[in-house]
Amino acid sequence: MQISTSLNIFTRRPIAEAFAPATAAGFRTFDFHSCDFRSALLQQTEDEERAWAESVRSQADRFGVSLPQMHAPIYNAFAPGGDAEVLTRLSIRSMRTAAVLGVRWVVIHPGALPGSFDAAHRGDLLSRNVAFLRRLLDAGAPNGIGLAIENCTDRASSSDNPAQLVRNKGQMGAYPEELLELIDACGTPLLGVCWDTGHAQVQGLDQAASLRLLGPHLKATHIHDNDGRADQHLLPFNGRIKWPALMQALHDIDYRGPFSLEVHNAFHPLPEELKDTQLRFAHELCTYLVNRAAGVAGASG
Numbered sequence: 001m002q003i004s005t006s007l008n009i010f011t012r013r014p015i016a017e018a019f020a021p022a023t024a025a026g027f028r029t030f031d032f033h034s035c036d037f038r039s040a041l042l043q044q045t046e047d048e049e050r051a052w053a054e055s056v057r058s059q060a061d062r063f064g065v066s067l068p069q070m071h072a073p074i075y076n077a078f079a080p081g082g083d084a085e086v087l088t089r090l091s092i093r094s095m096r097t098a099a100v101l102g103v104r105w106v107v108i109h110p111g112a113l114p115g116s117f118d119a120a121h122r123g124d125l126l127s128r129n130v131a132f133l134r135r136l137l138d139a140g141a142p143n144g145i146g147l148a149i150e151n152c153t154d155r156a157s158s159s160d161n162p163a164q165l166v167r168n169k170g171q172m173g174a175y176p177e178e179l180l181e182l183i184d185a186c187g188t189p190l191l192g193v194c195w196d197t198g199h200a201q202v203q204g205l206d207q208a209a210s211l212r213l214l215g216p217h218l219k220a221t222h223i224h225d226n227d228g229r230a231d232q233h234l235l236p237f238n239g240r241i242k243w244p245a246l247m248q249a250l251h252d253i254d255y256r257g258p259f260s261l262e263v264h265n266a267f268h269p270l271p272e273e274l275k276d277t278q279l280r281f282a283h284e285l286c287t288y289l290v291n292r293a294a295g296v297a298g299a300s301g
C-alpha cells in the first residue's frame with residue numbers, strides 16, 4: 001500500500017506550496033482533490049485546464065511525488081436543474097486532465113435519485129448510473145484512465161439511531177453489493193471502487209466483510225474516522241472504526257493501491273504553526289496501520 005493523503009488538507013495554501021511540507025512529513029503519494037478548484041475550472045477552457053494541469057504535474061515531478069487518485073467534482077449527477085449537466089461535463093473533462101496529471105483512478109460519487117427503492121426505482125437508478133458512468137469511462141478509456149465509484153451514505157448522517165438504516169437519499173452504491181452491480185453492468189476493468197471508510201461507518205457496514213466482497217475491484221481509498229453519527233473526516237482512532245480488522249481485510253485482499261487519508265477536519269481547525277506537526281503524526285499513524293496490515297513486527301497490539 002502507498003501511504004497517501006488528499007491534498008484537500010491544504011486548501012488554504014496554493015497547490016505548489018502543498019508538496020514541500022507534505023514531502024517533508026514523508027508523504028510521496030497524493031489524492032488530487034480537483035473539486036477544490038471547481039469554481040476556477042468552470043471558468044476555464046479545456047486548453048487552459050490542460051496548461052494548469054501541466055504546471056501541477058511539473059511541480060509534482062520537482063518533488064518526486066505521484067498522484068495515483070483524484071477526486072472528481074462532488075455533486076449529484078441526477079439533481080434537477082442545469083448545474084448537474086455542467087458538472088458532468090467538467091467531470092468528463094477531468095478524465096482527460098487525469099492523464100496530464102499522471103492520475104490512474106478518478107473517484108466519482110454515483111448519482112442519487114430519491115424514491116422507494118422498490119424494483120422499478122432500483123432499475124431506474126441502475127440504468128441512469130450506467131449511462132452516466134459510461135460517459136466518463138469513454139473519456140478516460142483512450143488514455144487508460146479508470147473511474148473509481150465511491151461508496152456514499154444513503155441515510156441522514158445526523159440520525160440519532162445508527163442502527164436504523166433508512167434509505168432516505170436514493171443513493172446507489174451505499175453498499176458493496178451495489179458497487180459490484182454497477183461494475184458488472186458497465187462491463188469494463190476501467191471501472192473500480194474507492195472505499196470511503198467514513199461513509200461506511202455512518203452507513204453501519206461491516207467494513208472488513210465489505211472489503212473482502214470487493215476484493216480486486218478496490219482501486220482507491222478515502223481513509224478517515226467518525227463516531228458513526230456523522231461524516232466527520234477525522235484521523236484513524238479518533239472515531240469508532242475497528243482499524244485492526246479493516247487493515248487485516250486490506251491485507252487479505254492483497255490491496256496495493258493508495259492508503260489515502262481524507263482528514264481535512266484534523267487539519268483545518270488547527271493554527272498554521274501546528275499543521276506540519278500534525279502532518280508528521282498523520283504519516284506516522286498511516287505507517288503504523290500499513291505496517292500492521294503487512295504484519296511488520298512491533299506494529300501489533
Ligand SMILES: [Zn+2]
Binds near residue numbers: 150196222262
Ligand atoms: Zn470520500
